[in-house]
Amino acid sequence: MQSKRLGWILLAPTLVILFFFGVLPFIYVVYVSFHQWNPFAVNPEMVFNGADNFRQIVFDPAFLKSVGVTVMFVIFAVLSELILGYVLAQAFMRDFPGKAIFRTIHTLPLIMAPIIVGSVWKLMTTPSIGIIPHFLDEWFGITMNIGTSAPAAFATVVIMDIWHWTPLVTLTLIAALVSLPPDPFEQAQIDGANKRQIFWHITLPMIAPAVVATVFIRLMDALRTVDEVWMLTGGGPGSATRFVGVHIFKEVFPKTNYGYGSTISVIVLYLTIVACWLLYVTMLAPRSKKD
Amino acid sequence: MSFAFKMGASALTLTVAATSAFAEIDEAWWKSAAEPYQGVTIRGVTESSPPSLYIREVLAPEFEALTGIRVDVETTSWDQMFDKAIKDMEAGTGIYDMAYIEQDIIYSYLSRDFLTDLTQFLADNPELNAPTYDEGNFTTFADYFKDDAGHLYGVPMEAFxxxxxxxxxxxxxxxxxxxxxxxxxxxxxxxxxxxxxxxxxxxxxxxxxxxxxxxxxxxxxxxxxxxxxxxxxxxxxxxxxxxxxxxxxxxxxxxxxxxxxxxxxxxxxxxxxxxxxxxxxxxxxxxxxxxxxxxxxxxxxxxxxxxxxxxxxxxxxxxxxxxxxxxxxxxxxxxxxxxxxxxxxxxxxxxxxYYDGGAFGMPHSSKNKEATALFLQYIGQNEVQPDWAVAAPRVTNTATYDDPKVQEMNAKLSGYYDLIKDKGYLFAxxxxxxxxxxxxxxxxxxxxxxxxxxxxxxxxxxxxxxxxxxxxxxxxxxx
Known part of the structure; x- marks a missing residue:
């Protein structure tokens, strides 16, 4: 009984902070999402408009386009990071010359703030002065202009995200791989299992919780990507990289459309929860049942 | 010693003496007016542009040394500046005592009554009226920051x-x-x-x-x-x-x-x-x-x-x-x-x-209005303008055009200041x-x-x- 009380006492500061800085703002955003509110309108006051904002969102082509672009971005970026991160994690499990230096360099992007990553990539990709368009033109005769080519801008944003976040995936998967017991692998080898079979039937199921946790983190991060993209393309060209995060920013801040912007935020949160739940039920829930 | 040299030396001595005397009187006024606010910190947010950097690097430290009022000027990106200023003024938190007002946003700010009427504020607080500050010193660009009654809501700090x-x-x-x-x-x-x-x-x-x-x-x-x-x-x-x-x-x-x-x-x-x-x-x-x-x-x-x-x-x-x-x-x-x-x-x-530019305004939510009013007047004086105009090509006060330093810069800029002075009325x-x-x-x-x-x-x-x-x-x- 006493340990329970002590537990609550120890948790209390965290719960209080979470309530004031997490729960309360969220409730406020939900409240605002049911209002029409633009402080620069003729009537700057909040006006309750029921579910109008939610109805509007379904027919808003700009929002739907931003969701589509974001989903594409998440699929390409997170999947690539997962595959590349696993390959690198496996590489780091082995010894090779210069491993320590390579691992340090590989981890460096992680410590950079997204806005700096965006600036660096902007410098590298600016047409005619950036190093990437220069060498693409010099070596392959390819003209790269992220200001005019939507596919080039989208691909650049995806590559930038992969460059920035693959180290996180690598580190997480290294931790998972290191913690695996050797017995099942030795037994599988004795039974004559090949590398592919060992990967699919032993390694992957055993590191699945770590993979899912990593995907959760990256999925949530990717869905709210703003600063890197803002710096690199500003959401352009056109709306080619106007991800939901950028869309919400433009709706809420420059446009000061607080009511509708809050509605989009709530919907995006809902979509994120659904995506994570789907991931959980498809990857982890069957395993829990088996156990 | 030739007569011409003697005359020259005398004139120089008189000029230096007069300037020093003026500076002393001036300095004394600022010190005395700022005395109740010594140790106060006023905060401003602005775009990271050459004129704003000059305020942060030169004018703010000068003012601080003169008055003992600390000035923190946050220079940030254009988007961030608006974001921070609007949020602060909308919520009335009073984080910022000064906010950069770009000419194109002034109408939005006035419609939301975010800003203090500087003309009225100084009229209500005569002890804060700097002898070297006069709204009449500004070019017509200041008109963009006035209401229908001609009251000023921002001290012009850049105009291009x-x-x-x-x-x-x-x-x-x-x-x-x-x-x-x-x-x-x-x-x-x-x-x-x-x-x-x-x-x-x-x-x-x-x-x-x-x-x-x-x-x-x-x-x-x-x-x-x-x-x-x-x-x-x-x-x-x-x-x-x-x-x-x-x-x-x-x-x-x-x-x-x-x-x-x-x-x-x-x-x-x-x-x-x-x-x-x-x-x-x-x-x-x-x-x-x-x-x-x-x-x-x-x-x-x-x-x-x-x-x-x-x-x-x-x-x-x-x-x-x-x-x-x-x-x-x-x-x-x-x-x-x-x-x-x-x-x-x-x-x-x-x-x-486009006649581009901006001013520094004082939000209603400012918690240090008196100290801020002093600083705004300080940056609006004719005396600080020439060096500022040379460091960042902006002119907000009519007298600045005729300053020798500005004339020299004007020549380097192929008559850019003349263009503002003579043809500025064609722009808006x-x-x-x-x-x-x-x-x-x-x-x-x-x-x-x-x-x-x-x-x-x-x-x-x-x-x-x-x-x-x-x-x-x-x-x-x-x-």
């Missing part, structure tokens, strides 16, 4: 024109002049019409290509995902074709479309957009990723023969060798115009380009719309589609006019 810059070394090169003459049949001089401008731009782009030079005929602030491109079209290009105030008729129920009485999608707007896109196509390849900053950089790097460039960049382009490759090779002129526009503007209708700030950012953001995504060629010019402008009217209806301005 978006001007036509051209490379004098190229324009005056005899070989180039001869080549241009033989190709076009006319002399190579700064353009006064769009046709002339296009001809020069085409010539230099081809010249750069033929001579394997990184040189193009024009700049273009044509970012496909940043509002800088939208601004270039509406502030600097459309007016030169006779489309003013974004093509919205405020006196006609805020009509934007031609069908309702606006001009946003009218033939002049189409002509302006088509011309501008044709210039964008022969501008340096970085143009579709260029905002106002990159346009300055492009010109400073010697990559363009001519262009429309914000005046805040003209200074370093023309005079700072550590940043610019075209120092001493820059000429200044009025932008090219469609026939009849100059006469129309001189007759009192419209404008030919943003229209008096409290819905500035809202309409801009509603129409900009369509604008980018026009830039990308996803929409034709007429089709795109039609959609923009419809989007503008729809937004204005939603906001309650259009009935």
């Amino acid at each position: 024109l978006k001007v036509y810059l051209y490379r004098t070394d190229l324009f005056n090169d005899p070989d180039i002049q001869a080549a241009f003459k033989s190709q076009t049949g006319r002399d190579l001089v700064p353009a006064t019409t769009h046709e002339e401008y296009a001809e020069i731009a085409q010539f230099f782009t081809e010249y750069g290509e033929a001579n394997d030079m990184d040189l193009w005929g024009t700049t273009a602030q044509a970012h496909t995902g940043h509002v800088a491109s939208w601004y270039e079209y509406y502030e600097s290009v459309a007016p030169t074709f006779g489309v003013y105030n974004w093509g919205i008729d405020a006196d006609n129920n805020y009509a934007a479309s031609v069908a309702n009485g606006g001009e946003m999608n009218g033939p002049e707007a189409v002509e302006a957009m088509t011309w501008w896109l044709s210039m964008r196509d022969i501008a340096p390849p970085e143009s579709p990723a260029s905002t106002w900053t990159e346009v300055g950089t492009t010109f400073g790097a010697g990559r363009a023969a001519q262009g429309l460039v914000y005046g805040e960049n003209a200074g370093w382009i023309a005079a700072d060798e550590s940043k610019s490759l075209v120092v001493g090779k820059v000429g200044v002129a009025l932008p090219p115009l469609k026939d009849g526009i100059l006469e129309e503007v001189e007759g009192g209708t419209g404008y030919i380009g 700030g943003a229209p008096a719309y409290p819905f500035h950012a809202q309409v801009r953001e509603a129409t900009a995504p369509i604008f980018y589609q026009i830039l990308l060629g996803d929409l034709g010019v007429q089709e795109g402008l039609d959609q923009m006019a419809a989007a503008a009217e729809s937004t204005l209806t939603e906001l309650g301005y259009r009935k």
Whole structure:
């Protein structure tokens, strides 16, 4: 009984902070999402408009386009990071010359703030002065202009995200791989299992919780990507990289459309929860049942 | 010792003595007025621009040393500045005692009653009235920061024109002049019409290509995902074709479309957009990723023969060798115009380009109004203006034009200050719309589609006019 009380006492500061800085703002955003509110309108006051904002969102082509672009971005970026991160994690499990230096360099992007990553990539990709368009033109005769080519801008944003976040995936998967017991692998080898079979039937199921946790983190991060993209393309060209995060920013801040912007935020949160739940039920829930 | 030398020495002594005496009186007043606020910290937020950096690096420390009032000036990006200032003023938190007010946002701030009436505040607090501060010292640009009663809500701290810059070394090169003459049949001089401008731009782009030079005929602030491109079209290009105030008729129920009485999608707007896109196509390849900053950089790097460039960049382009490759090779002129526009503007209708700038205002939410009022007066005095104008080419006080330092800088800038003084009246700030950012953001995504060629010019402008009217209806301005 006493340990329970002590537990609550120890948790209390965290719960209080979470309530004031997490729960309360969220409730406020939900409240605002049911209002029409633009402080620069003729009537700057909040006006309750029921579910109008939610109805509007379904027919808003700009929002739907931003969701589509974001989903594409998440699929390409997170999947690539997962595959590349696993390959690198496996590489780091082995010894090779210069491993320590390579691992340090590989981890460096992680410590950079997204806005700096965006600036660096902007410098590298600016047409005619950036190093990437220069060498693409010099070596392959390819003209790269992220200001005019939507596919080039989208691909650049995806590559930038992969460059920035693959180290996180690598580190997480290294931790998972290191913690695996050797017995099942030795037994599988004795039974004559090949590398592919060992990967699919032993390694992957055993590191699945770590993979899912990593995907959760990256999925949530990717869905709210703003600063890197803002710096690199500003959401352009056109709306080619106007991800939901950028869309919400433009709706809420420059446009000061607080009511509708809050509605989009709530919907995006809902979509994120659904995506994570789907991931959980498809990857982890069957395993829990088996156990 | 000659008589002339004696007279000279005496005059110098008298001048120094008088100046010191003046400085002492002045200093004494500031010290005494600031005494109750010693140790107070006032905070401001502004865009990271040369004039703001001068405030942070020079004026704030000077004021602090003089008065004991600490001044924290946060310089940040344009977007962040608005974000922070608006949030603070909207919530009334009082984090900032001063906020940069860009000329185009003042109407929104006034409509929300965010700002303190400085004229009234100083009238109510006579003990804070600095003897060297006078609202009458400001140029007419200060009028943008006044209400209908003539009360000031922001101390002007920067004012520029978006001007036509051209490379004098190229324009005056005899070989180039001869080549241009033989190709076009006319002399190579700064353009006064769009046709002339296009001809020069085409010539230099081809010249750069033929001579394997990184040189193009024009700049273009044509970012496909940043509002800088939208601004270039509406502030600097459309007016030169006779489309003013974004093509919205405020006196006609805020009509934007031609069908309702606006001009946003009218033939002049189409002509302006088509011309501008044709210039964008022969501008340096970085143009579709260029905002106002990159346009300055492009010109400073010697990559363009001519262009429309914000005046805040003209200074370093023309005079700072550590940043610019075209120092001493820059000429200044009025932008090219469609026939009849100059006469129309001189007759009192419209404008030919953008008079850009901003002021420092004091939010109602400020918790240190008295100390802030002192600082705002300090930066508004004639005395601090000349060095500031030299460090960052901006003029907000009439007396600044005649200062020898400014005159010297004016010569380096090929008469840029003269242009502001003599022709500034032809330019105008943003229209008096409290819905500035809202309409801009509603129409900009369509604008980018026009830039990308996803929409034709007429089709795109039609959609923009419809989007503008729809937004204005939603906001309650259009009935």
